[in-house]
Structure formats: C-alpha cells, structure tokens
Amino acid sequence: xxxxxxxxxxxDERLVQKRRDQMIKGAVALFKQKGFHRTTTREIAKAAGFxxxxxxxxxxxxxxVLYLVxxxxxxxxxxxxxxxxxxxxxxxxxxxLGIANFFQVMDEMQAEVLVMYQEVKSLSxxxxxxxxxxxxxxxxxxxxxxxRCVENGELxxxxxxxxxxxxxxxxxxxxxxxxRWALRKLFTLEEYIELQTELLxxxxxxxxxxxxxxxxxx
Amino acid sequence: xxxxxxxxxxxDERLVQKRRDQMIKGAVALFKQKGFHRTTTREIAKAAGFxxxxxxxxxxxxxxVLYLVxxxxxxxxxxxxxxxxxxxxxxxxxxxLGIANFFQVMDEMQAEVLVMYQEVKSLSxxxxxxxxxxxxxxxxxxxxxxxRCVENGELxxxxxxxxxxxxxxxxxxxxxxxxRWALRKLFTLEEYIELQTELLxxxxxxxxxxxxxxxxxx
Amino acid sequence: xxxxxxxxxxxDERLVQKRRDQMIKGAVALFKQKGFHRTTTREIAKAAGFxxxxxxxxxxxxxxVLYLVxxxxxxxxxxxxxxxxxxxxxxxxxxxLGIANFFQVMDEMQAEVLVMYQEVKSLSxxxxxxxxxxxxxxxxxxxxxxxRCVENGELxxxxxxxxxxxxxxxxxxxxxxxxRWALRKLFTLEEYIELQTELLxxxxxxxxxxxxxxxxxx
Amino acid sequence: xxxxxxxxxxxDERLVQKRRDQMIKGAVALFKQKGFHRTTTREIAKAAGFxxxxxxxxxxxxxxVLYLVxxxxxxxxxxxxxxxxxxxxxxxxxxxLGIANFFQVMDEMQAEVLVMYQEVKSLSxxxxxxxxxxxxxxxxxxxxxxxRCVENGELxxxxxxxxxxxxxxxxxxxxxxxxRWALRKLFTLEEYIELQTELLxxxxxxxxxxxxxxxxxx
DNA sequence: CATGAATGAGCCTTCATTCAT
DNA sequence: GATGAATGAAGGCTCATTCAT
Numbered sequence: 001x002x003x004x005x006x007x008x009x010x011x012d013e014r015l016v017q018k019r020r021d022q023m024i025k026g027a028v029a030l031f032k033q034k035g036f037h038r039t040t041t042r043e044i045a046k047a048a049g050f051x052x053x054x055x056x057x058x059x060x061x062x063x064x065v066l067y068l069v070x071x072x073x074x075x076x077x078x079x080x081x082x083x084x085x086x087x088x089x090x091x092x093x094x095x096x097l098g099i100a101n102f103f104q105v106m107d108e109m110q111a112e113v114l115v116m117y118q119e120v121k122s123l124s125x126x127x128x129x130x131x132x133x134x135x136x137x138x139x140x141x142x143x144x145x146x147x148r149c150v151e152n153g154e155l156x157x158x159x160x161x162x163x164x165x166x167x168x169x170x171x172x173x174x175x176x177x178x179x180r181w182a183l184r185k186l187f188t189l190e191e192y193i194e195l196q197t198e199l200l201x202x203x204x205x206x207x208x209x210x211x212x213x214x215x216x217x218x
Numbered sequence: 219x220x221x222x223x224x225x226x227x228x229x230d231e232r233l234v235q236k237r238r239d240q241m242i243k244g245a246v247a248l249f250k251q252k253g254f255h256r257t258t259t260r261e262i263a264k265a266a267g268f269x270x271x272x273x274x275x276x277x278x279x280x281x282x283v284l285y286l287v288x289x290x291x292x293x294x295x296x297x298x299x300x301x302x303x304x305x306x307x308x309x310x311x312x313x314x315l316g317i318a319n320f321f322q323v324m325d326e327m328q329a330e331v332l333v334m335y336q337e338v339k340s341l342s343x344x345x346x347x348x349x350x351x352x353x354x355x356x357x358x359x360x361x362x363x364x365x366r367c368v369e370n371g372e373l374x375x376x377x378x379x380x381x382x383x384x385x386x387x388x389x390x391x392x393x394x395x396x397x398r399w400a401l402r403k404l405f406t407l408e409e410y411i412e413l414q415t416e417l418l419x420x421x422x423x424x425x426x427x428x429x430x431x432x433x434x435x436x
Numbered sequence: 437x438x439x440x441x442x443x444x445x446x447x448d449e450r451l452v453q454k455r456r457d458q459m460i461k462g463a464v465a466l467f468k469q470k471g472f473h474r475t476t477t478r479e480i481a482k483a484a485g486f487x488x489x490x491x492x493x494x495x496x497x498x499x500x501v502l503y504l505v506x507x508x509x510x511x512x513x514x515x516x517x518x519x520x521x522x523x524x525x526x527x528x529x530x531x532x533l534g535i536a537n538f539f540q541v542m543d544e545m546q547a548e549v550l551v552m553y554q555e556v557k558s559l560s561x562x563x564x565x566x567x568x569x570x571x572x573x574x575x576x577x578x579x580x581x582x583x584r585c586v587e588n589g590e591l592x593x594x595x596x597x598x599x600x601x602x603x604x605x606x607x608x609x610x611x612x613x614x615x616r617w618a619l620r621k622l623f624t625l626e627e628y629i630e631l632q633t634e635l636l637x638x639x640x641x642x643x644x645x646x647x648x649x650x651x652x653x654x
Numbered sequence: 655x656x657x658x659x660x661x662x663x664x665x666d667e668r669l670v671q672k673r674r675d676q677m678i679k680g681a682v683a684l685f686k687q688k689g690f691h692r693t694t695t696r697e698i699a700k701a702a703g704f705x706x707x708x709x710x711x712x713x714x715x716x717x718x719v720l721y722l723v724x725x726x727x728x729x730x731x732x733x734x735x736x737x738x739x740x741x742x743x744x745x746x747x748x749x750x751l752g753i754a755n756f757f758q759v760m761d762e763m764q765a766e767v768l769v770m771y772q773e774v775k776s777l778s779x780x781x782x783x784x785x786x787x788x789x790x791x792x793x794x795x796x797x798x799x800x801x802r803c804v805e806n807g808e809l810x811x812x813x814x815x816x817x818x819x820x821x822x823x824x825x826x827x828x829x830x831x832x833x834r835w836a837l838r839k840l841f842t843l844e845e846y847i848e849l850q851t852e853l854l855x856x857x858x859x860x861x862x863x864x865x866x867x868x869x870x871x872x
Numbered sequence: 873c874a875t876g877a878a879t880g881a882g883c884c885t886t887c888a889t890t891c892a893t
Numbered sequence: 894g895a896t897g898a899a900t901g902a903a904g905g906c907t908c909a910t911t912c913a914t
Contacts, residue, residue, distance in 0.1 A: 010873070035339060037255035041909060053875045053912085062909065121253060121336050136400065163404050164413045171393050172386065179385070182354065186381050195382045228898065259884060271900050274885065446877065471775060473691035477905060489879050492906065554775050557689060572836065599840050600849045607829050608822065615821070618790065622817050631818045664894065695888060707891085707896045716888065 003071070004130045006064045009057045019058045022048040024072050027065050032111045036066050036119040066119055067127045073112045074134040080105045081141060090148020092155070096197055098145050099169055103193050106173040113177040135170075142166035165200070172196055221289070222348045224282045227275045237276050241266040242290050245283050249333040254284055254340050284337055285345045291330040292352035298323045299359060308366020310373070314415055316363050317387055321411045324391040331395040353388075360384035383418070390414055439507070440566045442500045445493045455494050458484040460508050463501050467551040472502055472558050502555055503563045509548040510570035516541045517577060526584020528591070532633055534581050535605055539629045542609040549613040571606075578602035601636070608632055657725070658784045660718045663711045673712045676702040678726050681719050685769040690720055690776050720773060721781045727766045728788040734759045735795060744802020746809070750851055752799050753823055757847050760827040767831040789824075796820035819854070826850055 008016045026047025030039040041062050045055040059065055081102060106113055120131055143166040149155040150162065157165070176183060176192055183192065226234045244265025248257040259280050263273040277283055299320060324331055338349055361384040367373040368380065375383070394401060394410055401410065444452045462483025466475040477498050481491040495501055517538060542549055556567055579602040585591040586598065593601070612619060612628055619628065662670045680701025684693040695716050699709040713719055735756060760767055774785055797820040803809040804816065811819070830837060830846060837846065 012873090015873085037340075040907085051875050052910090053877095054873080056910070057873070060910095118336065118339050122255075132399065139400070160404065160409070160413060161417070164410075164417065167393070167397065167401065168386075168390065168414075168417070171389060171397070175385070175389050179389070181350065182357070183385065186378065191378070192382075195378060196386075199379070199382065199386070230898085233898080258882085269900050270885085271887085271902095272898075275898070278885095280884065448877085451877080473776075476903085487879050488906085489881095489908085490877075493877070496906095498905065554772070557772050558691075568835065575836070596840065596845070596849060597853070600846075600853065603829070603833070603837065604822075604826065604850075604853070607825060607833070611821070611825050615825070617786065618793070619821065622814065627814070628818075631814060632822075635815070635818065635822070666894090669894085694886085705896050706889090707898095708894080710889070711894070 004067065004127055006068060007060050016058060019048070019050070019054070020068055022050070023055065023058065023065060024069050027069050028073075028112055028115055031066075031069065031115040031119060036115075036122050041065075063122070063124055063127065066122060067131070069112075070116050070120060070123065070131045071134070073109065073116045074131065074138070076112070077105055077109060078134065078138060081138065090145065090152050090154075092149055092201075095145045095149055098142065099197055099200070100193050102142075102169070102173045103176055103189065103196070106177050107189050110177045110180065113174060117174060117178050139166050139170050142169050169200070222285065222345055224286060225278050234276060237266070237268070237272070238286055240268070241273065241276065241283060242287050245287050246291075246330050246333055249284075249287065249337060250329045254333075254337040259283075281340070281342055281345070284340060285349070287330075288334045288338060288341065288345075288349045289352070291327065291334045292349065292356070294330070295323055295327060296352065296356060299356070308363065308370050308372075310367055310419075313363050313367055314419075316360070317415055317418070318411050320360075320387065320391045321394055321407065321414070324395050325407050328395045328398065331392060335392060335396050357384050357388050360387050387418070440503065440563055442504060443496050452494060455484070455486070455490070456504055458486070459491065459494065459501060460505050463505050464509075464548050464551055467502075467505065467555060468547045472551075472555040477501075499558070499560055499563065502559060503567070505548075506552050506556060506559065506567045507570070509545065509552045510567065510574070512548070513541055513545060514570065514574060517574070526581065526588050526590075528585055528637075531581050531585055532637075534578070535633055535636070536629045538578075538605070538609045539612055539625065539632070542613050543625050546613045546616065549610060553610055553614050575602050575606050578605050605636070658721065658781055660722060661714050670712060673702070673704070673708070674722055676704070677709065677712065677719060678723050681723050682727075682766055682769055685720075685723065685773060686765045690769075690773040695719075717776070717778055717781065720777060721785070723766075724770050724774060724777065724781075724785045725788070727763065727770045728785065728792070730766070731759055731763060732788065732792060735792065744799065744806050744808075746803055746855075749799050749803055750855075752796065753851055753854070754847050756796075756823065756827045757830055757843065757850070760831050761843050764831045764834065767828060771828060771832050793820050793824050796823050823854070 010016055010019070023044065026049070027039070027044050030043055030047055033039075041055060042052050044062075044065055045052045048055065059068070081098075120128070123131060143162055146155065146157065146162045146165060150157050176189070187195065228234055228237070241262065244267070245257070245262050248261055248265055251257075259273060260270050262280075262283055263270045266273065277286070299316070338346070341349060361380055364373065364375065364380045364383060368375050394407070405413065446452055446455070459480065462485070463475070463480050466479055466483055469475075477491060478488050480498075480501055481488045484491065495504070517534070556564070559567060579598055582591065582593065582598045582601060586593050612625070623631065664670055664673070677698065680703070681693070681698050684697055684701055687693075695709060696706050698716075698719055699706045702709065713722070735752075774782070777785060797816055800809065800811065800816045800819060804811050830843070841849065
C-alpha cells in the first residue's frame with residue numbers, strides 16, 4: 001500500500017479531510033516552535049480550532065498527527081516538483097531548472113521541511129517506511145532527470161554516480177533548510193542555487209578535469 | 219567562554235570525568251535507539267551502571283546529559299580530525315586525505331553523530347550556541363584546508379566557493395551517518411569516499427563549463 | 437485585588453467550586469493529622485475523592501491547596517462573625533457576645549484553625565499577604581466593636597489600647613484552638629469564655645490601678 | 655526522664671556537645687529562613703561547618719536536629735527566666751518584672767522562638783511530650799509568681815484564674831515573636847510591655863469591675 | 873459529531889541515610 | 894572520628910487517552 005491509513009471515528013470523508021488539514025496546519029506551527037515531543041495534544045487541538053475530544057475523533061494516537069504532518073509535507077513538496085519537472089525533457093537545462101526549483105521549494109517550505117526533518121525519527125517503526133519511501137521517490141526524481149541527461153548524451157555518468165549525485169542534490173536542498181542559521185549569513189537563496197549548481201556541474205579543480213574552465217566568480 | 223559548565227555535586231574531578239564518560243556512553247546507546255525524549259533518566263543511569271541518585275550527583279537536569287553527549291561527540295570528532303590534518307601542508311592530496319578521514323570518522327562514530335544530529339534541537343537556547351560553535355569550527359577546518367590549496371595555487375576558488383564547499387563536505391560526511399539506511403544499499407564506505415571526492419574535484423561534466431545560465435528564481 | 441486567583445483548567449465555575457470544596461475538606465483533615473509537608477498530593481486527591489490528575493485540573497501547585505484551605509477557613513470564620521456582629525450596636529454586651537461567639541467559632545473550627553495556624557508560614561511570599569490581610573480584617577472587627585464602645589462612653593481606651601486588646605482577643609481565640617492540649621485539662625469552653633471575658637473587663641486586681649510603674653526595659 | 659536522649663556514635667561527650675552546638679546554631683538560622691521541612695540535612699551540616707557524614711555521627715535522624723533545637727531553645731529561655739525570677743519574692747513588682755523580662759527574652763530570642771513555635775508540630779509523637787513538658791514548666795513559673803502574690807494578699811485570684819492568666823502571659827510573650835509583622839507597626843517593645851502589663855492588672859475598664867456580674871468561679 | 877472532565881501511568885528530580893575509605 | 898559518594902524511595906506534576914453527556 002502506498003499510504004498508511006490513519007483511522008478516524010468520523011465517517012464523512014470530506015469532514016475528515018477538512019479537520020485534518022486544520023490539524024496539520026496547527027501542528028506544523030507548533031512542531032516548528034517546540035518540536036513534536038514538547039507539543040501536547042491539547043495544544044494541537046487548540047491550534048487546530050477544536051477540542052481535544054474532537055481531535056481524537058480524527059486520529060488514534062498523537063503519533064498519527066506526526067505521520068499526517070510528514071505525509072502532507074512530502075505530498076506538497078512532491079507535487080510542487082512534479083508539476084515543474086514532469087513535462088521537461090532530459091536536458092541539462094531542465095536539470096538545472098529542476099535543482100533550482102527544488103531549492104526554491106525547500107526555501108518556501110522551510111518550516112515544514114525543518115519540522116519533518118527533525119521529527120521523522122520519532123515515527124514508530126510502523127509509519128517510518130511510508131515516509132522513507134516518499135523520500136526515495138523524491139531522490140528518484142532527480143535520478144530520473146540525471147539519467148535522461150545521460151541517455152541524451154549530455155552527461156557521462158555511471159549508475160552509481162547518478163545515484164550519488166541525486167542524493168547530494170537532495171541533501172543540499174534540505175541543507176538550505178536545516179542549516180540556514182549558518183548559510184543565510186553567507187548566501188542569498190539565489191547565490192546558493194547558483195553556487196551549488198556551478199560546483200555540481202564543473203567540480204572545484206580545473207586541473208583535475210579536462211577543461212579547466214572553472215569560473216573565478218567574484 | 220568556550221564551554222558551558224555542567225555542575226556536579228561531586229568534587230573529585232577525576233571521578234566526575236569517569237562517571238560522565240560512563241553516562242555518555244550509556245546515553246548515546248539509548249538516544250540512538252529511542253531518541254532523547256523517549257529515554258528516561260532512570261534508563262540512562264542504569265545504562266551508565268549506577269543509580270538514579272548517583273546520576274544526579276553529576277548533572278543537574280536531563281538536558282545536561284544531552285549537552286554532555288553532544289559536547290563529547292564534537293570533541294572526539296574534532297580531535298580525531300585535528301590529529302590527522304594539523305600537520306599536513308595545503309596540498310590537494312592532503313585535502314583528499316582530510317575528506318577521507320572525515321568520512322571515516324563519521325562512519326566509525328555513526329551512532330554518536332546520528333544522535334547528535336537528531337537531538338541538538340532539543341538543547342535549550344542556553345546550550346545550543348556552544349554546540350553550534352563547535353560545528354562551525356569543524357566546517358572551519360575544511361575551509362582552512364581548501365584555503366591553503368588556493369594559496370598554493372592548486373585550486374582556484376573564491377571565498378564563497380570555499381565556504382560552500384566546506385559546508386558541502388561537512389554535510390556529506392554527516393549524510394553518510396544519517397542517511398545510511400539508503401546509502402548503504404548503494405555504496406561501501408570506500409566507494410562513497412571515492413565517488414564524493416571525485417565528484418567534488420571534477421564536477422559531473424567536464425564539457426559543461428559554468429555558463430551562468432542558472433535560472434534566476436522568479 | 438482581594439483574592440489571589442488559583443488557576444483551574446476546568447471552565448465550569450460551579451464544578452470548580454464543588455471540587456475545590458471536596459479538596460479543601462480532605463486537605464484539612466490530612467493537614468491536621470500530618471501537616472502540610474507530610475501530606476502528599478496523591479493523598480489529598482484521594483481524600484477529596486478523585487484522582488491525582490483531576491486534582492491538578494483544579495490547582496496548579498500543591499501550595500495552591502494550602503492557600504485555598506487558608507482562604508476558605510478565614511472566609512468561614514469571617515462570615516460566621518459578621519453574621520453575629522454586624523447588626524449589634526456598640527454596647528459592652530455586644531462586645532461580650534462578640535467575644536463569646538468568636539471563641540465558639542474557634543472551638544467549632546478547631547481543626548481548621550489549627551491547620552491554618554501552623555501552616556500559613558508555608559505559603560509562598562506570593563500568597564502570604566492575601567492571608568495576612570484577612571487576619572488583619574478579623575482583628576479589625578474587634579477593634580471596631582471596641583471603638584464603638586469607646587464612642588458610646590462605655591469604655592475609656594486609647595487608640596493603642598484598642599489595638600492591643602483586639603489583638604489579645606484574637607490571639608486568645610486562636611489559643612483555645614492551638615493550646616487545647618493544655619487548656620482542655622483546665623477549662624470547659626464556657627469557663628474559658630467566661631474567665632477570659634472577666635479578666636479582660638475587670639483586670640486581675642481592681643485595687644491596683646494602672647500605676648505606670650512598669651519597669652522600663654534597659 | 656527529663657530528657658529524651660539523642661543517640662550519638664561518637665563517645666567523647668565534650669565533642670558531642672561542641673558539635674551539637676554548632677549544629678543547633680546553624681539549624682536555627684536555616685529553620686528561621688526556610689522552615690524545618692525545606693531545610694536539608696546537607697544544608698544543616700554545611701551551616702554547622704562539617705560534612706553530612708559527620709552530622710550523622712551525632713544524630714540519628716533529621717528530626718533529632720529539630721528536637722535538639724527545640725530543647726536548646728527552651729533551655730535557654732528557661733534559664734534566662736529562672737535567673738531573673740528565682741530569687742524574687744512574691745510581690746506585684748516582681749510579677750511585673752517577671753513579665754517584662756519574659757517579653758524581653760522573647761524579643762531577643764525572637765528568631766529561635768519563632769522557629770520553635772512553628773516547627774514543634776513536626777516533632778514525632780515520640781519527642782513532643784518532652785518539649786510540651788518544658789512549655790508547661792514555663793507557664794508554671796508564672797503560675798508560681800502569681801500564686802505567691804495571692805498568698806501575699808496582693809492579688810485575689812482563684813486557682814483557675816491564676817492558671818488562665820499564666821497562659822495569657824505566656825501566649826502574649828510568644829505573640830510578640832510570631833505576630834511581630836503586625837505588632838511592630840503599632841508598638842515598640844517598651845510600649846508593648848507597658849500596655850500589656852497595664853491591661854493585665856487593671857482590666858480595660860475599672861468602672862465595669864464594680865458590677866460584680868462576673869462570676870467568681872470556684 | 874463535539875465537548876471537556878476524568879484518569880493514572882510515568883517522568884524528572886530531591887534528599888535522608890548509609891558505609892567504605 | 895571525618896568524609897562524601899552512592900543509594901533509591903518517594904514526591905510533585907504532566908499529558909495522552911477515554912467516555913459520558
């Protein structure tokens with residue numbers, strides 16, 4: 001199965017979705033502020049705009065909230081990326097665009113990503129795989145982009161290199177979110193995107209590569 | 219000040235160090251398994267080999283344990299790296315060696331790094347800066363290595379590029395620790411080191427010089 | 437403000453009052469038996485007839501219970517006295533009646549008064565003033581009674597004498613409560629009231645007028 | 655027996671006395687500040703100038719400290735009074751002097767008296783009688799003074815009146831200590847002594863004493 | 873469906889007391 | 894005799910979860 005169902009006592013599917021959206025929105029704000037463990041179910045209910053009793057009509061345990069939050073975040077990010085990338089053909093330019101878009105999404109959803117990033121480990125062994133699977137899918141999207149460039153002959157990379165780079169891109173995206181305390185002092189988002197793309201494509205040492213066309217920026 | 223002192227009731231400094239080492243060792247194992255919040259102080263005491271009362275002779279609050287753990291990890295990693303790197307001159311080879319060493323340490327201290335990585339955010343506003351400072355120092359070590367290569371003329375990099383790359387190396391090191399669930403399926407440590415070094419130095423495509431055509435975010 | 441509000445999580449004011457009444461009743465019995473410090477919150481909850489969790493729905497800290505107890509005792513005593521005294525005109529007879537009533541209340545509420553008397557000092561600096569204020573009000577009631585007798589010409593007393601006597605009456609009332617281990621062996625309540633009133637009004641020796649030959653300390 | 659023995663592991667009687675004096679002195683200061691229950695044995699040991707281990711060489715339980723403190727206070731007060739009163743003959747003047755002296759002692763030993771007064775109830779059922787007995791002895795001293803005045807024909811009082819007045823004097827003495835928060839605003843010690851003595855001897859209204867409606871019990 | 877009062881397991885921390893050195 | 898590290902029972906308080914209304 002692709003989703004881990006979170007049981008609700010309420011039948012009306014539309015209502016369930018509505019309530020859960022309220023819940024997720026409130027929870028993200030709280031988790032961001034104090035983390036999952038320091039947030040109480042009462043606080044979540046209040047932030048969501050209903051009572052603790054009602055909260056438990058739509059979830060079974062507190063952990064369900066975390067799962068719902070993580071799930072929702074991945075869905076949003078995933079969706080955002082798929083929109084942008086799905087159509088593109090496998091050119092280097094579309095890869096660059098893909099990376100730039102991803103970093104941009106990471107910037108926009110900074111709060112959510114940070115939350116998810118710090119709290120996934122709190123998911124039970126039960127829910128974790130579903131979330132990890134989502135992550136693999138996203139890495140897979142970059143693998144796809146890269147592979148198509150390889151197929152096109154625009155890049156020459158081994159399978160392993162493709163996998164490695166996809167991971168690197170993904171982690172660098174997250175890095176912009178969870179290391180912003182350090183990075184923001186050094187770069188704007190635009191600079192970050194440009195620098196990372198540049199480094200990714202050309203490497204740091206001209207002598208080592210064949211061409212030596214490393215730009216002396218600044 | 220460079221350290222945030224954790225108060226102990228016991229006077230004998232040697233004993234304090236010994237007990238805290240026991241404590242940290244036990245705590246790391248537990249935190250790795252269930253995280254900071256799900257670990258109880260009693261469990262920590264037990265894992266350390268003494269009673270809950272004794273635990274509190276060496277710390278003031280549960281959070282002190284976390285701080286001690288984080289502090290100790292950074293110290294160990296830092297020390298390990300300094301040993302390896304301090305003597306080297308600023309050649310490309312010493313850079314490669316530095317990276318390889320760092321990744322290796324990250325592999326050896328995988329458990330600790332994972333823990334620290336996931337739990338720093340649980341540190342109070344009081345202790346966090348001390349830990350973050352340590353992290354900056356470690357990034358600084360790579361900046362140093364890189365700068366020396368630039369001075370030597372072995373690399374041609376701007377200040378910002380140096381900073382960016384240092385961060386990338388650092389995060390890739392951590393990545394080996396906290397994404398091992400994915401990476402281990404694909405690479406051995408040796409492959410990981412080799413691949414990342416290669417990518418770092420040569421970029422993914424010699425043919426593509428940095429055109430500066432990176433899409434500007436809206 | 438006249439009251440220090442004790443925060444409750446439960447909204448229903450009627451319920452709050454009911455539960456707190458249960459709580460106070462149970463707490464008085466326990467405090468009387470073992471004192472505030474030796475009584476646990478769990479015991480209070482049990483004596484009140486609900487769980488520890490419920491107890492904390494109606495208070496914030498254990499000290500709140502003590503404050504509630506003290507506050508309630510003063511309220512009861514105060515109310516009892518005001519009923520009896522408010523209407524009376526300022527005659528000697530009404531003074532005598534006031535004293536007798538007060539001593540009687542002290543006898544009836546012996547347990548409560550004892551508790552309050554022994555435990556006020558455990559109140560935090562925060563709550564103490566509110567309780568002390570209540571005590572001053574009660575002393576004030578006797579000052580009032582006395583003053584009216586003075587105005588009526590039934591007594592000839594200076595301001596300071598009025599204040600002193602009011603204090604004496606008040607303390608003698610409490611004395612019946614907290615020294616009963618000694619007094620009960622010597623007097624019945626009726627005898628106590630009669631003797632104290634008599635001594636108050638006539639002095640111990642008519643022959644000896646106030647000579648002012650009291651030895652001046654140093 | 656007149657004393658409840660507090661067991662000590664140390665044999666040297668002189669040392670035991672010395673250590674206990676240190677202990678009592680430190681404890682009184684602490685109890686005064688924070689009460690018996692909020693004072694830890696460690697604090698007592700520290701205030702006494704030795705280690706917790708040493709403390710327990712001279713007592714068996716924390717309560718022993720309280721008993722020692724109470725016992726010592728009574729001894730001091732008792733001794734002070736006996737010195738002053740023992741020699742006097744039973745005249746009204748010596749009564750007045752006795753009262754004045756007592757109030758003065760209560761003022762000087764205010765801290766100690768306050769402590770004892772608030773903490774006796776914390777004594778176990780085992781130790782309480784010994785302390786209460788001391789208190790009765792002190793009340794007895796005033797009964798004595800009064801009785802001798804009666805024998806001398808300087809006062810005309812029944813047995814019960816004598817007992818009552820002795821209690822009143824005693825409580826008024828304590829009152830100066832434990833109600834000073836209120837009394838100090840109104841009176842100096844000298845005024846207090848003078849006023850109380852005056853009221854005691856003459857009653858509040860000589861005119862009233864004429865009515866004879868006061869039952870001469872016994 | 874919604875509410876919120878009730879529950880109690882469980883957590884962090886303190887502190888009186890012991891005992892090996 | 895003195896010391897202080899070790900112990901663990903016990904206390905105050907929180908909070909996820911339930912259920913009657």
